Amino acid sequence: MTTAARTGLTDVELAAVRADFPILDRTLRGGRRLVYLDSGATAQKPQVVIDAEQDFYERRNAAVHRGAHQLAEEATEAFEQARAVVASFVGADTDELVWTSNSTSAINLVAYALSNATAGRGGAAARRFALAPGDEICVTVAEHHANLVPWQELAARTGAVLRWIDVDEQGRLRLDQLAEQVTERTKVLAFTHASNVTGAITPVAPFVARAREVGALTVLDASQSVPHLPVDLHALGVDFAAFTGHKMLGPTGVGALYGRRELLADLPPVTTGGSMVEVVTMESATYAPPPQRFEAGTQMVAQAIGMAAAADYLSELGMDAVYAHENHLAALLLAAVEPIEGVRVIGPTDTVDRLATVSVVVDGVHAHDVGQVLDDAGVAVRVGHHCAQPVHRRFGAVSTTRASASVYTSEQDVAAFGEALAGVRAFFGAEVR
Amino acid sequence: MDAMEQLYQQVILDHARAPHGRGLPADAPGTTAVATVGHDTCSGQSHQVNTTCGDEVTLRVDVDLSGEQPVVRDVRWEGSGCSISQASISVLHDLVTGADLETVGAVSTTFRALLGTRGAGLDDEAAEDLLGDANAFTGVGKFPARIKCALLGWAALTDALILAGVPGTPAEATR
CATH class of the missing domain: 3.40.640.10 (Type I PLP-dependent aspartate aminotransferase-like (Major domain))
Structure with a gap:
């Protein structure tokens, strides 16, 4: 396996996929759009499964x-x-x-x-x-x-x-x-x-x-x-x-x-x-x-x-296309995180043989607090040790904030994550620990 | 005030930034639970973990038994966690240090009750007076996932007092 082609799904195909997942239509507190980036914990279900x-x-x-x-x-x-x-x-x-x-x-x-x-x-x-x-x-x-x-x-x-x-x-x-x-x-x-x-x-x-x-x-x-x-x-x-x-x-x-x-x-x-x-x-x-x-x-x-x-x-979608789509999202997630000061990725910073699962440490802000700010923007991520304490310890972290995509994840979802994450340190003041 | 502002009140952010009571005495035995009993003092130390995120606190309480009522002489702690948990332990330190055990029990019970109000507050002036800075945690009740964060230190305090074996330890040893 290598880095996949730029996209595995066209915009039209992705829109059709998203329409198969009823939950993506719902809104959250304050009428916010659901940006679901916790698929690594559990994925949403298409209508055919239900x-x-x-x-x-x-x-x-x-x-x-x-x-x-x-x-x-x-x-x-x-x-x-x-x-x-x-x-x-x-x-x-x-x-x-x-x-x-x-x-x-x-x-x-x-x-x-x-x-x-x-x-x-x-x-x-x-x-x-x-x-x-x-x-x-x-x-x-x-x-x-x-x-x-x-x-x-x-x-x-x-x-x-x-x-x-x-x-x-x-x-x-x-x-x-x-x-x-x-x-x-x-x-x-x-x-x-x-x-x-x-x-x-x-x-x-x-x-x-x-x-x-x-x-x-x-x-x-x-x-x-x-x-x-x-x-x-x-x-x-x-x-x-x-x-x-x-x-x-x-x-x-x-x-x-x-x-x-x-x-x-x-x-x-x-x-x-x-x-x-x-x-x-x-x-x-x-x-x-x-x-x-x-x-x-x-x-x-x-x-x-x-x-x-x-x-x-x-x-039916084809797992090659699924991987290509998600590998493209991995690149976007990494690109969204990279310019944010004080944010460190735990994992590969390249997209070769890589899932669209990106865990980050935000300097001076605990993952629970990061997750709370993201949740306020409608962005659902996982915070904590993700049932993998040793690898966190290996990187000197108790917990991380993890965005994980799936086949229904869009570029807009990634953009919303990046935007919300960029505001976290300002919300708390960088020196908070 | 929106839910986020209610959750992250300035009082909480301030305590999280510079928490009180942090740093265990040099002779503290790591993170293990211990009890020591002297002539007119006793102490207990408890280690608690939030299983959701792996946050930890080791909290030691020293109790003065020389007076009519046992009094908390000092609370020292070490740990890592989110702003809610760190601020909560800092506030705990302030509320509990110097208080007699009856008051400690009342504060602990009232604080747990406050977190159970889903952000509505207790609407009780006596309770508000008792809780002081801890009133800032009212908004945490709106976020059930964060209540555990706010209770981490309080669970350690309850456990440490039980370990210390103080006569008249608050009976509400629920976590």
């Missing part, structure tokens, strides 16, 4: 994978069709996609499955997933807490040692540290595909190559990449990947875990109960093949169908 969920409840609602009546058949078909759509959207096969409630639960699923394998569950086939004291788990400083804390916990449960790869001054992962931090003892290499703070997109190939050299499993946090750029998990060659519906224009409450077929086949289950079993006696149970083995209990059917509608919507 309709897909509603349509399921209005016309097809029934329990899936049980019952022989017509509604149950239709609901099951819609649910499994959604799996096929979402799997195909990320370059995976249908049976490699496990529904989860979000990325966090997907990553925890992998961590706890490895834990169960370590405890001897899953039999001989799962033995290769076991961790022993002194084994290593490698993560990066750029991780969201969702791809850090589960590995800290797994290390604590198994006696494994946690190591990590740093970022450089531009927030790019230090590829030069791969050889040192990923060793013959590394069992898991968990890393983000794109940082929710710096916006830097990770070159996946060197991570996968190094993991293969030492026989480590790769776990990719694709929460921030799947909504914003073309992602082909087979081509990337990772072993596991996690992403979530609500950041890719879909509903909350649904996400997915991708796992390579042969790995899922040998992985012991985590959450157990109904729907994930074959034969159950009073003493024991045998387990269904993947993906059902990892989907105990009633699933989030309407949300999965909504997530598939979101994938279809994005596919």
Whole structure:
């Protein structure tokens, strides 16, 4: 991937996209226009996603994978069709996609499955997933807490040692540290595909190559990449990947875990109960093949169908065009911030392999106060540590103000952000701390 | 006065710019929670974090037990945060230093009540007299996301007093 062409969407196309998102029409306190630049936290939903969920409840609602009546058949078909759509959207096969409630639960699923394998569950086939004291788990400083804390916990449960790869001054992962931090003892290499703070997109190939050299499993946090750029998990060659519906224009409450077929086949289950079993006696149970083995209990059917509608919507726009549009917005965001005195970007200041996610520190003004001034101008941004404290600490910041775009974000939105941000230090007086 | 002006009153900006009581004594044990008890003094130290933004405060309170009523002799603190949280701790320092514990409890309860009025204020002259500079935080109630900022130091004070084990510690130990 390189810097994208100047724009991925024409003005007419963007206007049509924006018209698909009903919430963009609403106004805020004082009649202000909504400038939504918090898509990294959660994206807004197009009408087709809202309709897909509603349509399921209005016309097809029934329990899936049980019952022989017509509604149950239709609901099951819609649910499994959604799996096929979402799997195909990320370059995976249908049976490699496990529904989860979000990325966090997907990553925890992998961590706890490895834990169960370590405890001897899953039999001989799962033995290769076991961790022993002194084994290593490698993560990066750029991780969201969702791809850090589960590995800290797994290390604590198994006696494994946690190591990590740093970022450089531009927030790019230090590829030069791969050889040192990923060793013959590394069992898991968990890393983000794109940082929710710096916006830097990770070159996946060197991570996968190094993991293969030492026989480590790769776990990719694709929460921030799947909504914003073309992602082909087979081509990337990772072993596991996690992403979530609500950041890719879909509903909350649904996400997915991708796992390579042969790995899922040998992985012991985590959450157990109904729907994930074959034969159950009073003493024991045998387990269904993947993906059902990892989907105990009633699933989030309407949300999965909504997530598939979101994938279809994005596919129709074309993820190359989406990335090109957002990469152009990244350039505009950086250009808007650059001339403002006392404002520092945490992340790449170039637009190569970069999301339109720009986090800044405003000298002398706390992020909460920055966010308040922006909110007063109708500009919705995220303030705080964005569930990624280590990377903030790495740059000497407790918190930042983050503008994050999506496919519906316009140049006017970026301009409004720049204008509001430029007034912040004057509002507080520069010496306020 | 618009909501922003009501939120960021000059009193708040002034306190945030030059907060009172900042700087822990040299012998303070980092950010850990501790209690020390002497013959006629006791002290407690509490560390509180706002999980939304990672803002932190370490606040130490020294209580004089020599008189009829326990009296707060000093409040010292260190931390980082937004103007609302920093100003609030500064005002806390001013209101609480030298006050007996009954008054401290009343101020703390009244301040929390004020923040719950959604910006309307308590409409109570006695309460206004009690709160002094803290009345400037009335507008914070209009911004539910910021109430936690204003309460960070007060949560630390409540916790520190409980840790200090002062007889007659305010019972409303809610955070």
